[in-house]
Amino acid sequence: MRRGAGLLALCLALVATLLTACSAADGGETVRLRVLASPDLAVLAPLLGDLKAETGVDLRLDHRADAETKPADRDRYDLAWLSSDRYLRLTAKAATRGVQRTPTMTSPVVIGMKPDVARKLRAQVPGGRLTWADIADAAATGTVRFGMADPRHAGSGLAALVGVATAAAGTGAALRPEDVSCDRLRGFRSGQNLTADTGPALVDSYADHQDETNALITYESDLLALNASDRLDDGLEIVRPADGMVLADFPLLLLDPAHRTAYDKVTQWLRRDSVQRHIMQRTLRRPVNTAVTRDARLREPVGNALFYPDQPGVVAALLADYGDPDRRTTSQVVFLLDFSGSMRGARMAALREAFAGLSGGDLSASGKFTRFYRGERLTVVRFGERVLEEKTVTVTGPDDLTALARTVARGGYGDATAVWSALDRGYTTAARELAVDPDRSISLVLMTDGENNAGLPYAEFVRRHQALPAAVRAAVHTYPVHFGEADADELRRAAARTGGRMVDTAGSSLSEAFKEIRGCH
Numbered sequence: 001m002r003r004g005a006g007l008l009a010l011c012l013a014l015v016a017t018l019l020t021a022c023s024a025a026d027g028g029e030t031v032r033l034r035v036l037a038s039p040d041l042a043v044l045a046p047l048l049g050d051l052k053a054e055t056g057v058d059l060r061l062d063h064r065a066d067a068e069t070k071p072a073d074r075d076r077y078d079l080a081w082l083s084s085d086r087y088l089r090l091t092a093k094a095a096t097r098g099v100q101r102t103p104t105m106t107s108p109v110v111i112g113m114k115p116d117v118a119r120k121l122r123a124q125v126p127g128g129r130l131t132w133a134d135i136a137d138a139a140a141t142g143t144v145r146f147g148m149a150d151p152r153h154a155g156s157g158l159a160a161l162v163g164v165a166t167a168a169a170g171t172g173a174a175l176r177p178e179d180v181s182c183d184r185l186r187g188f189r190s191g192q193n194l195t196a197d198t199g200p201a202l203v204d205s206y207a208d209h210q211d212e213t214n215a216l217i218t219y220e221s222d223l224l225a226l227n228a229s230d231r232l233d234d235g236l237e238i239v240r241p242a243d244g245m246v247l248a249d250f251p252l253l254l255l256d257p258a259h260r261t262a263y264d265k266v267t268q269w270l271r272r273d274s275v276q277r278h279i280m281q282r283t284l285r286r287p288v289n290t291a292v293t294r295d296a297r298l299r300e301p302v303g304n305a306l307f308y309p310d311q312p313g314v315v316a317a318l319l320a321d322y323g324d325p326d327r328r329t330t331s332q333v334v335f336l337l338d339f340s341g342s343m344r345g346a347r348m349a350a351l352r353e354a355f356a357g358l359s360g361g362d363l364s365a366s367g368k369f370t371r372f373y374r375g376e377r378l379t380v381v382r383f384g385e386r387v388l389e390e391k392t393v394t395v396t397g398p399d400d401l402t403a404l405a406r407t408v409a410r411g412g413y414g415d416a417t418a419v420w421s422a423l424d425r426g427y428t429t430a431a432r433e434l435a436v437d438p439d440r441s442i443s444l445v446l447m448t449d450g451e452n453n454a455g456l457p458y459a460e461f462v463r464r465h466q467a468l469p470a471a472v473r474a475a476v477h478t479y480p481v482h483f484g485e486a487d488a489d490e491l492r493r494a495a496a497r498t499g500g501r502m503v504d505t506a507g508s509s510l511s512e513a514f515k516e517i518r519g520c521h
Contacts, residue, residue: 007210011150012288016072016300017041023252025087029056029266029328030052030056030057030058031056031057031058031259031262032057032058032060033057033058033059033060033078033079033259033262033263034062034076034077034078034079034317035059035060035061035062035078035079035080035081035115036062036064036067036072036073036076036077036079036080036081036082036084036255037061037063037064037067037080037081038063038064038067038068038081038082038083038155038198038305039063039064039065039067039198039201040083040156040198040199040200040219040222040250041061041063041081041082041083041250042061042063042200042378043225043282043283043440044105044279044282044283045061045174045280046282047278047282048061049094051266051269051270052103054269055262055265055266055269056265057262057265057266059081059266060261061081061414062077065153065154065197065198066153067080067082068082068083068084068085068087068088068153068154068155069087069088069149069152069153071088071092071095071096072253072255074246074255074256077252077255077256078255078256078259079252079253079256079259079266080252080253080255081104081168081250081251081252081253081256082155082250082251082253082354083155083156083199083219083250084155084159084248084249084250084251085101085251085253086155086308087155087158087315088108088208089148090308090309090310090311090312090315091312096253099253099254099255099384100253100254100260100263101251101252101253101254102251102252102267102270102271103249103250103251103288104249104250104251104267104270104271104279104281104288105249105276105279105280105283105285105286105287105288106247106248106249106250106285106286106287106288107220107221107247107248107250107285107286108161108219108220108240108245108246108247108302108305109156109159109160109217109218109220109239109245109246109247109248110128110217110218110219110220110238110239110240110245111135111214111215111220111236111239111240112214112215112217112223112226112227112236112237113144113214113215113236113237113239114214114215114220114234114236114237115234115235115236115237116128116311117138117143117144117214117215118237118239120143121134121135121138121143123145126229129242130239130241130242130243131167131241131243131308132152132164132167132168132188132241132243132244133161133167133168133243133363133365133366133368133369134368135188135215135239135241136164136168136185136187136188136191136368136369137187137360137368137369137371138159138191139188139189139190139192139373140187140188140189140190140191140368140371140372140374141360141374142190142191142248142374142397144191144214144215145191145192145193145194145213145214145215146191146192146193146194146213146214146216146217147192147193147194147195147196147202147205147209147213147215147216147217147218148160148192148194148195148202148216148217148218148325149195149196149197149198149199149201150195150196150197150324150325150326151194151318151319151322151325151394152319152324153197153198153394154158154196154197154198154199154202156199156202156219156222156248157195157216157217157249157325158315158319158464159248160217160218160246160367161185161318161319161322162175162246162306162308162309162315162318163241163244163245163246163306164185164188164212165179165180165184165185165318166184166244166306166307167241167243167369168184168366168369169184170365170366173307174307174308174309174310175307175309175311175314175318176311176314177313177314177317177325179227179314180314180317180318180321184366184369184370185310185321185322185369185372186329186331186373186376187368187369187370187372187373188369189322189325189329189374190373190375191372191374192325193212193213194206194209194212194213195325195326199218199219199222202216202218203216203218203222203226205320206226206227207231207232208368209320210232210233210234215236216236219248219285219359220238220284220285220298221283221284221285223236223238223379224238224239224284224297224298225283225284228284232369237241238300240300240302240303241267242303243304243365244303244304244305245302245303245304245305245306246305246306246308247302247305249288251284251348252266252267252270258400265388265408271288271289272289273289273291273309275294276288276289276292277292277466278299278409280292280294280295280478281295281491284297284298286298286302304413304514328375329375329441330375330377330437330439330440330441331376331377331440331441331442332376332377332379332430332433332440332441332442332443333376333377333378333379333380333442333443333444333445333518334379334381334426334429334430334442334443334444334445335379335381335445335447336379336381336383336422336423336425336426336444336445336446336447337351337380337381337382337383337408337447338383338384338417338419338422338447338448338449338450338483339382339383339384339388339412339413340384340385340412340413340414340415340416340419340448340449340450341384341413341414341415342450342484342485343413343449344413344504345350347449347483350500350509350510350511351408351447351510352408352409352509353510353511354513354514355404355405355408355442355514356405357371357511357514358370358372358514358515358518359371359372359401359404359405360372362511362515366398366515368516369404370515370518372395372401373395374395374396374397375394375395375396376394376395377392377393377394377395377433377440378392378393378394378395378404379391379392379429380404380407380408380423381422381426381429382407382408382410382412383414383418383421383422383425384413384414384415384416384417384418384454385414385415385416385417385418385454385455386414386418386421386454386455387418387421387422387425388414389407389410389412390425390429391403391404395453414454415454416454417450417451417452417453417454418452418454418455418456419446419448419450419451419452419455419486419490420452420455420457420458420460420461421454421455421461422446422455423444423446423461423478423494424456424464424465425459426444426446426478427444427464427465427468427472427476430442430444430476431468431469431472431476434471434472434475434476438471441475442475442476443476443477443478443479443500444476444477444478444479444498444500445478445479445480445481445514445517446478446479446480446481446491446494447480447483447510447514448480448483448484448486448491449483449484449485449486450479450484450485450486451485451486451487451490452487457492458490458493461494462497465497465498473498474499475502476498477498477499478494478495478498478499478500479495479500479501479502479503479517480492480494480495480500480502480503481502481503481505481510481514481517482502482504482505482506483505483510483513488502488504503516503517
């Protein structure tokens with residue numbers, strides 16, 4: 001019995017040794033690596049067993065919502081596997097410098113839209129190819145109500161924000177600080193009614209709120225997977241904006257160089273034809289291995305890949321301006337418009353044309369980004385030698401814009417130009433509005449074609465401005481539009497004193513000047 005028991009124990013030990021030796025493809029010990037991972041990578045969990053069996057590398061993924069916005073703790077993690085590392089490479093250069101990265105799959109940030117909404121929008125666009133400007137325009141009117149992950153936390157949300165802002169800038173290049181100095185995204189933002197901290201959480205939330213939301217901005221792969229599920233009442237039509245998209249490449253990052261050998265095994269395995277095909281079938285992301293034939297749903301070209309900002313300040317400004325998507329923004333613009341006698345004729349026609357453009361009549365890309373939007377509060381103050389009329393509306397539909405247009409179209413001109421009395425009235429209005437809603441964003445747009453020759457002198461306006469509550473002075477800026485024979489130096493001084501800036505119509509139309517200035521705050 002003893003000899004038999006000993007023989008059995010020896011056999012078991014030999015089997016265990018053989019199993020251990022075979023646990024890796026090269027016969028070595030299993031290497032366990034700790035991986036900081038984006039929540040979007042959870043869908044790859046079933047592949048990790050095959051990876052371990054074939055390479056001997058056991059990846060232990062820790063999915064964290066802030067993986068793409070905070071540098072990884074290298075004492076805690078050996079690798080990082082993210083949807084995108086662009087934000088970290090931009091804002092945490094010291095932590096990412098020299099880190100080896102290997103793209104593992106790709107997916108562009110696109111828009112999933114309910115078919116009836118997509119058909120309606122396509123019918124309004126020549127050729128039916130929708131752009132980010134078309135989406136922003138539809139959001140401003142309330143036609144599109146979309147969900148998007150919080151850009152402060154999720155790579156898909158930030159990529160969408162970069163895409164929209166790049167299209168709004170209209171330069172075709174990476175965003176510069178001056179491209180985000182005036183906000184052109186308020187109309188787009190007014191259409192967002194659903195958000196989440198991560199892409200997967202956004203998809204779950206959309207499935208639960210289909211009646212309230214008719215579009216979803218996220219990775220193409222998420223939308224295709226959602227369409228393939230049984231969670232939707234109506235499948236979403238995939239809209240790939242013609243003016244470009246930001247692409248995620250899901251990089252695997254080597255944080256600890258001591259694990260270079262294991263890292264190489266993993267990346268080589270992930271980029272194999274068979275594995276890339278499996279990843280594509282499971283996640284509906286595009287393979288980085290060009291030898292792999294794409295799924296029919298992934299054959300639509302990505303088109304123009306948009307540049308990511310190369311300055312941290314640009315991204316910081318974008319995020320600060322967009323704010324918390326869970327919070328409804330309340331914005332107001334007070335237009336102080338010169339209705340003195342010199343504005344009669346062509347000049348008044350230009351002013352009315354500018355307002356018609358802002359009300360939705362300007363179908364250019366820049367016009368769609370700068371139009372008045374649903375929920376925005378607008379005040380028009382007509383002035384001559386004194387204030388002639390004040391009209392305020394909150395935009396809920398076309399009737400409100402029509403009422404505003406009637407105010408601008410009305411006759412009745414003054415005999416002189418009381419520029420500083422009008423601006424003083426603007427600050428009185430702003431102070432009253434802020435007393436009701438302290439979180440409201442209010443800006444004053446002053447348009448005049450002449451010098452001040454009535455009402456308050458500039459020095460008296462300055463005295464009254466200094467007497468305003470500090471919160472009003474800090475929050476409300478003046479943006480003068482220099483037109484005709486107006487005193488540019490005085491307007492520039494007023495802008496500087498109040499924290500705004502002047503726009504000159506020299507070399508451009510009044511419509512272009514209003515588009516440039518109307519979104520500043």
